[in-house]
Amino acid sequence: xxxxxxxxxxxxxxxxxxxxxxxxxxxxxxxxxxxxxxxxxxxxxxxxxxxxxxxxxxxxxxxxxxxxxxxxxxxxxxxxxxxxxxxxxxxxxxxxxxxxxxxxxxxxxxxxxxxxxxxxxxxxxxxxxxxxxxxxxxxxxxxxxxxxxxxxxxxxxxxxxxxxxxxxxxxxxxxxxxxxxxxxxxxxxxxxxxxxxxxxxxxxxxxxxxxxxxxxxxxxxxxxxxxxxxxxxxxxxxxxxxxxxxxxxxxxxxxxxxxxxxxxxxxxxxxxxxxxxxxxxxxxxxxxxxxxxxxxxxxxxxxxxxxxxxxxxxxxxxxxxxxxxxxxxxxxxxxxxxxxxxxxxxxxxxxxxxxxxxxxxxxxxxxxxxxxxxxxxxxxxxxxxxxxxxxxxxxxxxxxxxxxxxxxxxxxxxxxxxxxxxxxxxxxxxxxxxxxxxxxxxxxxxxxxxxxxxxxxxxxxxxxxxxxxxxxxxxxxxxxxxxxxxxxxxxxxxxxxxxxxxxxxxxxxxxxxxxxxxxxxxxxxxxxxxxxxxxxxxxxxxxxxxxxxxxxxxxxxxxxxxxxxxxxxxxxxxxxxxxxxxxxxxxxxxxxxxxxxxxxxxxxxxxxxxxxxxxxxxxxxxxxxxxxxxxxxxxxxxxxxxxxxxxxxxxxxxxxxxxxxxxxxxxxxxxxx
Numbered sequence: 001x002x003x004x005x006x007x008x009x010x011x012x013x014x015x016x017x018x019x020x021x022x023x024x025x026x027x028x029x030x031x032x033x034x035x036x037x038x039x040x041x042x043x044x045x046x047x048x049x050x051x052x053x054x055x056x057x058x059x060x061x062x063x064x065x066x067x068x069x070x071x072x073x074x075x076x077x078x079x080x081x082x083x084x085x086x087x088x089x090x091x092x093x094x095x096x097x098x099x100x101x102x103x104x105x106x107x108x109x110x111x112x113x114x115x116x117x118x119x120x121x122x123x124x125x126x127x128x129x130x131x132x133x134x135x136x137x138x139x140x141x142x143x144x145x146x147x148x149x150x151x152x153x154x155x156x157x158x159x160x161x162x163x164x165x166x167x168x169x170x171x172x173x174x175x176x177x178x179x180x181x182x183x184x185x186x187x188x189x190x191x192x193x194x195x196x197x198x199x200x201x202x203x204x205x206x207x208x209x210x211x212x213x214x215x216x217x218x219x220x221x222x223x224x225x226x227x228x229x230x231x232x233x234x235x236x237x238x239x240x241x242x243x244x245x246x247x248x249x250x251x252x253x254x255x256x257x258x259x260x261x262x263x264x265x266x267x268x269x270x271x272x273x274x275x276x277x278x279x280x281x282x283x284x285x286x287x288x289x290x291x292x293x294x295x296x297x298x299x300x301x302x303x304x305x306x307x308x309x310x311x312x313x314x315x316x317x318x319x320x321x322x323x324x325x326x327x328x329x330x331x332x333x334x335x336x337x338x339x340x341x342x343x344x345x346x347x348x349x350x351x352x353x354x355x356x357x358x359x360x361x362x363x364x365x366x367x368x369x370x371x372x373x374x375x376x377x378x379x380x381x382x383x384x385x386x387x388x389x390x391x392x393x394x395x396x397x398x399x400x401x402x403x404x405x406x407x408x409x410x411x412x413x414x415x416x417x418x419x420x421x422x423x424x425x426x427x428x429x430x431x432x433x434x435x436x437x438x439x440x441x442x443x444x445x446x447x448x449x450x451x452x453x454x455x456x457x458x459x460x461x462x463x464x465x466x467x468x469x470x471x472x473x474x475x476x477x478x479x480x481x482x483x484x485x486x487x488x489x490x491x492x493x494x495x496x497x498x499x500x501x502x503x504x505x506x507x508x509x510x511x512x513x514x515x516x517x518x519x520x521x522x523x524x525x526x527x528x529x530x531x532x533x534x535x536x537x538x539x540x541x542x543x544x545x546x547x548x549x550x551x552x553x554x555x556x557x558x559x560x561x562x563x564x565x566x567x568x569x570x571x572x573x574x575x576x577x578x579x580x581x582x583x584x585x586x587x588x589x590x591x592x593x594x595x596x597x598x599x600x601x602x603x604x605x606x607x608x609x610x611x612x613x614x615x616x617x618x619x620x621x622x623x624x625x626x627x628x629x630x631x632x633x634x635x636x637x638x639x640x641x642x643x644x645x646x647x648x649x650x651x652x653x654x655x656x657x658x659x660x661x662x663x664x665x666x667x668x669x670x671x672x673x
Contacts, residue, residue: 022055061660064657064660069653072651072654074650092123093175095190099137105306106215111215126640133152134159138162163309166199196605196609215631221254223304225246225604230244237319238289241288242285243288249277249281250609257275259271259303262299263298272286295319314530314584324347326350327349328370329353334499357380363390365387365392369394370395375406376403376407381410388487388492394493396494397499407419417483428476430476432472455477456502458496461494538574541572542595551590553589556585585599585600586599
């Protein structure tokens, strides 16, 4: 036991006063008049015993009352706490979790409101001369400074819910940076949060004393859209497409008949009622069509109380009026690929002889087919490399008399597979790689007894470990019938046979047309349907409209931002991370010209209502300078004061002193009356 004011213990000498009173006052003799002396001796002995007991009890209560009163003035405390603060000024940095999950209510009060109250109680445990700093998930510059106690309390009142999320380690590093800027002797960090599992990470900084206080609302249910995707590879005007939506219920109660609406360009396209069991996921689908080309703004919406920040899920996509496909051919190339595209109004199909090419027009095409050319000239090879570097796809069909040297020179320069000398060997396709995008919308699953292409003669496709090859049609002859290679920002598809019956019957099979068709549709640099706020998002656009002084802008009608941009050839990358204050659709423009639309959603990790319990927090934060505080404490100030000074005992001493004074009064008044 230690004392704040040990010199008060000198007052213990006053304990001699009750003893002196006892020795001199209670030993004085008194005359007692008695009517009959026959039993006087017996009465005197009995009276003497009772009086002695009473006097000794009175003496004991007086001594104890005075003893505890003196101790109260000396302010005893029990030290030895591993987190006890040293004497001197303190620097106090408090983090308040203001993520959306802190909007959950506990006992009718939002968790964020409780956290703000607790932060004020922490401040009240310190002196006015101490310094304070405040952190939230926003990492605002106005907070990241040292301030006086009252300024700190005023700043707490202004905190509101935010879409940003942080991990404990991120916050710990930020607090450590703040402490380095102030040379205080005592450095104390406080973390007030609901401690969702997605934010609970081990703190790597041990240069200050860290305290963890969990404030958590009641999470019965929360329904949110996890993601969405289209089942068909491409939109065409007036054609029906299916949107798949993954919906989760993160709560511990079933969500009954949640009405979900799909809107495209503010028009309701579909409505459905969905029941989702507790802690489960369902996939719903919506069918709709588009009547006009261009950028489309979609939103999936529903009402789900009490967490509402994730009740809207935004997405955006572009419907091209058409796709352009170019077939480069020899004069003697048979006309056997035209039918794949000419009957579909979505495609504009062009054919050109290899000697009559306008290389500058390649950028206008989604797919270029090298349709059974005898050789690939150096000029064509150079233009095709630029084409794939800027996101174009190439589908290569060898000829009956292929000049392998010219083909392999082009393929080698693009780090794709190469052709070997033709082999005559009977075989067939044994497996179709349905996981590839090129087969999306073609098969949900491969039909039983499907008739696959047969092979008689082929050019084996040779690859190495650096080619990033994916086999499309797998055969039993040791070489794929069709393979795909990542090249630049596009793909090169290699077919191992010409469209000739002496080599294979591939062109006669139903799988051939949609495979080539989707080669024009699926591009490596297709813009995602949506982005997540707070992540490092890269938006890739064509750079054809930009000039040296052009400025790219993102705008949602209320706010406008200029993102970081970097030009790479014919493309520009826009970087968007933590700059967006709200979800929704943002127009991307340059010089007042709209280039596209991007949809941004809040991070759905905040929607998953899984929280760490106190036992796991104590297990994780159990270093010498870390402490998990009791979240049931009515007054946090007292607990922090106890951490500062040890276990304070002066109040207990006052109470005991009063109790013994009361005992003395009762003894004098009622004992043996």
